[in-house]
Amino acid sequence: MFNVDLNIRSCTYIIFIIILYMYLINEWKLCDKAICLPLTVRYRQELLSSHQPIYIPTAIYETTENPNMAEVLTTISPITNAPIHQRDAASPSHLAACASAAQAAFRTFSRTVTLAQRKEIVTKFADGLEAHKEALGREITEQMGRPVRYTPVEVATGARRARYLASLVDKVIEDTPGEPEEGFRRFVKKEPIGVVLVLFPWNVGFQRRTRTALDGTLIVDLWTSIPT
Amino acid sequence: MDQYPYLTLINSIVPAILTGNAVIVKPSPQTPAIIEQVAHHFYQAGLPTNVLQYFHSGSPATIESLIRSPAINHICFTGSVAGGLGVQRAAAERVVGVGLELGGNDAAYVRPDVDLRWAAEEVIDGAIFNSGQSCCAIERVYVHESVYDGFIAAVRDVLAGYIVGDPFDEKTQIGPVISKRAREAILAHVQDAVAKGARDETPANATFENMPPAGNFVKPTLLTGVTHDMAVMREETFGPIIPVAKVKDDEEAIRLINDSDLGLTASVWSKDMAKAEELAGEIEAGTVFVNRSDFPAPVGMLKKVRVGANNELGSCMDGLEKFGARGYAVEVWIRSVHEAQELPSEELP
Numbered sequence: 307m308f309n310v311d312l313n314i315r316s317c318t319y320i321i322f323i324i325i326l327y328m329y330l331i332n333e334w335k336l337c338d339k340a341i342c343l344p345l346t347v348r349y350r351q352e353l354l355s356s357h358q359p360i361y362i363p364t365a366i367y368e369t370t371e372n373p374n375m376a377e378v379l380t381t382i383s384p385i386t387n388a389p390i391h392q393r394d395a396a397s398p399s400h401l402a403a404c405a406s407a408a409q410a411a412f413r414t415f416s417r418t419v420t421l422a423q424r425k426e427i428v429t430k431f432a433d434g435l436e437a438h439k440e441a442l443g444r445e446i447t448e449q450m451g452r453p454v455r456y457t458p459v460e461v462a463t464g465a466r467r468a469r470y471l472a473s474l475v476d477k478v479i480e481d482t483p484g485e486p487e488e489g490f491r492r493f494v495k496k497e498p499i500g501v502v503l504v505l506f507p508w509n510v511g512f513q514r515r516t517r518t519a520l521d522g523t524l525i526v527d528l529w530t531s532i533p534t
Numbered sequence: 535m536d537q538y539p540y541l542t543l544i545n546s547i548v549p550a551i552l553t554g555n556a557v558i559v560k561p562s563p564q565t566p567a568i569i570e571q572v573a574h575h576f577y578q579a580g581l582p583t584n585v586l587q588y589f590h591s592g593s594p595a596t597i598e599s600l601i602r603s604p605a606i607n608h609i610c611f612t613g614s615v616a617g618g619l620g621v622q623r624a625a626a627e628r629v630v631g632v633g634l635e636l637g638g639n640d641a642a643y644v645r646p647d648v649d650l651r652w653a654a655e656e657v658i659d660g661a662i663f664n665s666g667q668s669c670c671a672i673e674r675v676y677v678h679e680s681v682y683d684g685f686i687a688a689v690r691d692v693l694a695g696y697i698v699g700d701p702f703d704e705k706t707q708i709g710p711v712i713s714k715r716a717r718e719a720i721l722a723h724v725q726d727a728v729a730k731g732a733r734d735e736t737p738a739n740a741t742f743e744n745m746p747p748a749g750n751f752v753k754p755t756l757l758t759g760v761t762h763d764m765a766v767m768r769e770e771t772f773g774p775i776i777p778v779a780k781v782k783d784d785e786e787a788i789r790l791i792n793d794s795d796l797g798l799t800a801s802v803w804s805k806d807m808a809k810a811e812e813l814a815g816e817i818e819a820g821t822v823f824v825n826r827s828d829f830p831a832p833v834g835m836l837k838k839v840r841v842g843a844n845n846e847l848g849s850c851m852d853g854l855e856k857f858g859a860r861g862y863a864v865e866v867w868i869r870s871v872h873e874a875q876e877l878p879s880e881e882l883p
Contacts, residue, residue: 379563379590384710385701385749393566396589398599404558404587405605411584412556419582424552430579431548435540435572442571444702446539449565451709451749452664453701464540468548475552498554499631500607503600504546505621506539506562507613 384451391449408501416498421479425472432465432472439465537667539568542635546610547572547586558606559588560597564712566590598624606630613637615796637770638798639673641791642827643813644685645784645804646678653803654688658696660801660827662754662774665711666720670799672827674760674767675778676787682780689756689776690737696754698741710749711773717750720773724755727764727777732757762793770796784813792818801827 381391396404419427435442443458484492539562550557561569569588576586591597601609601624608631611621618634625632642657661672677685701709711717728734736742736756745751752773760767760777767777781787791800801823804810814822 377593379566379592381564381566382713383749384712385746387714387748387750391566393563393590395591395593396596398596401589401591401596401600402603402605404589405600405603407584408556408558408587409605411582412554415556415582415585416554419554421552421554423580424554427576427579427581428548428552431576431581434575434578438571438575442540445567445571446565447701447709449567450537450539450712451701453703453706453709455704455706456664460538460540464544467541467544471544471548471552475549479553496553498550501556501558501605502546502550502608502610503606504543504550504557504559505597505609505611505613506542506560507617 381449383448385448405501412498412500421475425475428468428472432468435461435468436465537664537669539565540572542612543569543572546612547576551576551581551585555608556585557587558600559586560591561588563590563592594620601625602627604628609633611635635669636798637796638669638671639768639770639794639796640670640799640801640819640827641794641817642672642675642801642803643781643784643787643791644675644677644681645802645806645810646680647805648681648803649805650681650684650688651692654685654692656826657803658689658692658754658776661776662696662708665708665752666774667712667716667772670821670827671772672776672801673771675776676781676790677778678787679780679782682778686735686756686758686778689778690735693754693756693776694737694739696739696741698739698745698751698753700746708754708774710746710751712750714750716772717752720752720771720775723764723766723769723771723773724757724775727757727760727766730761730764732760732764732766732777762790768794784809788813788816792816799823799827801825 377395379393379395380389381393382388383390439458439461442461444454446452446457446460447454479496481496482494484494486492543559543561547557547559559569573586573588600606601621609621609625610633611618612635615636618636622632622634642660644653644657657672657675661675663671666673696707697705698708699706711720724734734755735758736753739753742753745753752775754774755776757766757775757777760779762768764777765771766775767779779790781790797819799821800814800817800819802810802813802817803825804813807824810824814824
């Protein structure tokens with residue numbers, strides 16, 4: 307009985323050391339030093355260095371009300387009510403460029419990347435999310451306040467949904483046969499439609515808007531008009 | 535509403551990419567880093583340049599400029615009814631598909647034949663998980679009069695054991711709501727209900743009385759004696775509030791459930807599967823559950839049977855089927871009560 311207990315304890319310690327080691331290795335891989343930056347910053351560094359195609363607007367925001375103001379979106383923590391993220395807002399001209407680039411990308415993507423390759427991309431994407439679910443979960447908690455005991459589950463569920471959708475797609479987009487008639491072969495072919503715009507707001511008024519006028523004046527106000 | 539940022543992003547983006555489309559995303563300003571992570575992992579997985587892009591904005595005028603652009607071929611919006619109508623108006627000037635996922639005021643009906651403790655645990659979880667901030671959260675509860683007192687006692691008993699607090703603490707079950715303004719709106723619903731005769735029957739709970747002062751915490755609140763004159767029953771409260779009304783029979787329950795202009799989901803709690811399925815057919819909601827409610831929490835998707843013309847992920851299939859217009863299919867999910875109690879806690883929806 308004593309030996310069994312001892313063995314269990316030893317195993318527990320070894321597992322703990324392995325987990326700690328894996329954790330540290332993982333952290334070192336993600337940043338230059340063992341002392342890590344906050345997660346989101348670290349990921350963004352990786353994001354910027356790994357590829358350039360993602361659109362990150364930095365331009366001065368032009369509004370019809372006052373074109374001289376830069377718009378910065380500030381995310382307020384639900385846990386502390388302190389600012390936790392800031393992002394520059396996109397200007398209409400940047401969005402137009404973004405849409406043109408998306409059209410060009412769509413034409414190539416839909417013609418040259420096969421369904422099997424697209425499924426593979428989605429599956430690898432799901433694997434990537436799942437591998438980082440703990441860190442990504444903590445980010446959800448930071449931005450939304452949902453307890454950390456639940457948030458990695460959302461990431462894992464998302465990965466599972468992505469795989470599920472990949473498993474369905476062949477059946478869903480296969481040709482639908484038409485009414486048989488001698489001398490004809492009839493079918494309905496399903497094709498992609500192009501560029502899809504996906505809009506996600508949250509409820510009105512959760513967010514402070516800070517605007518900086520050219521004279522350096524900082525204006526802070528609440529959103530009241532964004533679509534919710 | 536973007537209360538589950540990974541799930542909602544994946545529901546929209548993955549079908550579009552699988553079917554060969556390009557995607558531009560404007561995320562919620564509350565969770566700006568999530569789309570950055572999603573894009574990062576897609577490009578790491580080999581997605582070609584510019585197939586997935588995103589931008590940050592809080593300006594309706596700027597967003598509308600993109601909605602009006604002929605370079606956009608389809609628009610998906612997730613948010614409130616007012617926001618969805620705004621998107622639809624902007625898109626109405628040209629021929630373009632619009633998909634809207636809007637709010638709910640979802641009802642639960644507890645029939646007399648349920649295990650009250652189990653039903654109380656499930657209904658509370660459905661109502662206050664994620665601090666009640668889910669479009670599919672239970673917003674109002676109707677209980678048959680013959681089990682009403684027992685159900686309220688069970689709810690009080692379960693709520694007494696809940697833990698509200700720092701969301702980074704592994705023990706915490708309920709964190710803050712998203713903003714000060716959201717907190718004020720939720721508390722206004724409670725005050726309106728109490729002013730009109732509702733009773734706050736929330737049990738004593740040390741964590742409810744010692745919530746962290748800096749955050750936007752709202753204690754889980756049990757309201758009884760509620761009526762449809764109160765905002766808490768007519769509008770989407772989007773907070774950890776459990777308003778419970780007594781009904782005399784199935785007919786009254788169905789009438790009250792259908793007395794709403796929102797019909798996202800609803801749930802019936804009963805051991806009589808045939809009766810529950812019959813009642814599900816009378817409820818005017820897009821998705822009706824029997825013995826479960828929907829939320830991305832550690833609740834199983836095993837042991838239930840889905841009946842109906844739609845699919846598990848309706849909005850996703852929309853995407854897979856060329857982002858076409860969705861019909862008015864009704865979705866019914868049924869879970870056996872006995873089997874449900876054996877669900878592994880780590881199973882995911």
